Amino acid sequence: MTVEFEVQGVRVSELVRRYGTPLFVYDGTALRDRFHGLRDLLHPAMEIFYSLKANPNISVCALLHSFGARAEVSSLVELTTALRAGVPPQQVIFLGPGKSRQELAACLDTGIYAVVCESIPEVALVDELARERGVKAPVALRVNPRFAVKRSGLAMGGRPRQFGIDEEELFGQTDLVKRFPDVDLMGVQVYMGTRILHEAVIVENTTRILDLAERLSAALNLELRMVDVGGGLGVSYFDGESDLDAQVLTDGLNPVIEDFTARHPGTRLIMELGRYLTAEAGTYVMGVRYTKTSMGERFAIADGGTHHHMAAVGIGSFVKRNFPMAVLNRLDEPATEEWNVTGPLCTPGDTIGKKVPLPPVRPGDLIGVHRSGAYGPTASPGLFLSHGYPAEVLVHEGRCHLVRERDRPEDLLQRQRLHDPTAHDEADVPH
Ligand SMILES: *Cc1c(COP(=O)(O)O)cnc(C)c1O
Numbered sequence: 001m002t003v004e005f006e007v008q009g010v011r012v013s014e015l016v017r018r019y020g021t022p023l024f025v026y027d028g029t030a031l032r033d034r035f036h037g038l039r040d041l042l043h044p045a046m047e048i049f050y051s052l053k054a055n056p057n058i059s060v061c062a063l064l065h066s067f068g069a070r071a072e073v074s075s076l077v078e079l080t081t082a083l084r085a086g087v088p089p090q091q092v093i094f095l096g097p098g099k100s101r102q103e104l105a106a107c108l109d110t111g112i113y114a115v116v117c118e119s120i121p122e123v124a125l126v127d128e129l130a131r132e133r134g135v136k137a138p139v140a141l142r143v144n145p146r147f148a149v150k151r152s153g154l155a156m157g158g159r160p161r162q163f164g165i166d167e168e169e170l171f172g173q174t175d176l177v178k179r180f181p182d183v184d185l186m187g188v189q190v191y192m193g194t195r196i197l198h199e200a201v202i203v204e205n206t207t208r209i210l211d212l213a214e215r216l217s218a219a220l221n222l223e224l225r226m227v228d229v230g231g232g233l234g235v236s237y238f239d240g241e242s243d244l245d246a247q248v249l250t251d252g253l254n255p256v257i258e259d260f261t262a263r264h265p266g267t268r269l270i271m272e273l274g275r276y277l278t279a280e281a282g283t284y285v286m287g288v289r290y291t292k293t294s295m296g297e298r299f300a301i302a303d304g305g306t307h308h309h310m311a312a313v314g315i316g317s318f319v320k321r322n323f324p325m326a327v328l329n330r331l332d333e334p335a336t337e338e339w340n341v342t343g344p345l346c347t348p349g350d351t352i353g354k355k356v357p358l359p360p361v362r363p364g365d366l367i368g369v370h371r372s373g374a375y376g377p378t379a380s381p382g383l384f385l386s387h388g389y390p391a392e393v394l395v396h397e398g399r400c401h402l403v404r405e406r407d408r409p410e411d412l413l414q415r416q417r418l419h420d421p422t423a424h425d426e427a428d429v430p431h
Contacts, residue, residue, distance in 0.1 A: 005328035021287035022304030028396030030281035041250040043257040054274025054374040059403035061085040130182035140187035187226030188213040195234035203252035233276035238321040275374040282373020305343015310380035328368040333359035
């Protein structure tokens, strides 16, 4: 008997028969367990905002919202996604270093909870847009702190960055509240980095951010109606990494939160989580097209690759490390061989896994990359070689839902215009 990978009792062969490959499958139960695994232990004053950047699929967002997640967005389309997914505007915040006038206007017109501004000129533009509309714009300030977190995958603080306003600079801006009369300066946000896998680092960050927020509030005469402590909670992908323990994490965080809320009972506390909520719930399923050997190494050439899953090439590291992978249609077979798993792109970089321990691979096999629910297709060069987006399926309460259709050739071609080099039409001649 062969053992197949299943999602809530739905066999991978059945998923592939219905939706084809390559395919992303999301497990709704895993999403729920992930959310509640933290929510049920975390101090109730700390709200969890889902960072759509990690996986902007509207159904993933809607499902997380149904469990209680709010939304942190960074583009007009992410904002629209969150609102259409049913997240109320008062549970949405908008961040990002280069927001357009149109995006800022949409923030004010939809009445979201806060615009997190990342520079003084941005605050000035929001002030102007608010005045035009006769409203007061709720603005939180993103701070680029003097301190940096150690041991995170990508540290944000303590160096020159396009994100946020330098802590030193901000402490000098004591006239901010007066200078921008149509802005309601109501909070502070700090994001320290991503892929943090040490509970103590997150506790230390949070402690320092809350302390910084209090000092800023006093120095600038800001109301502290919200403090967003960022997040950056990681998941383990590679050998030698281990997952955060939600119990250990909340045992450290909750007293810090309790202490802060005792002093600021009216302040809304926010944590932004992307990868932590969605990574584990997703599997990228590829069909093997060909197998061969080259100079003694085995290659499984699949229909999926880095155009859907750039992260699998290696995150923040020059050394290639493999995501957890398996032959999904024969889970019970021991991994006795080493395989390079590659895709259809014409570049040696299209290598999803190097020397991956797998059982003997055959054409038609299904290779799965686990923990692939975050930073998948939307963080990959999906247009390279014009393959476009894969299908995405959400399994929820034992039923399968196609939540994104695979791109068809026409989808990829339709916005191009054919210029006929032999025609001499003058329609587009500038005057
Ligand atoms: C990317 C990002 C997040 C989400 O990061 P994860 O590591 O996926 O949790 C949250 N906040 C900000 C400001 C970000 O840039």
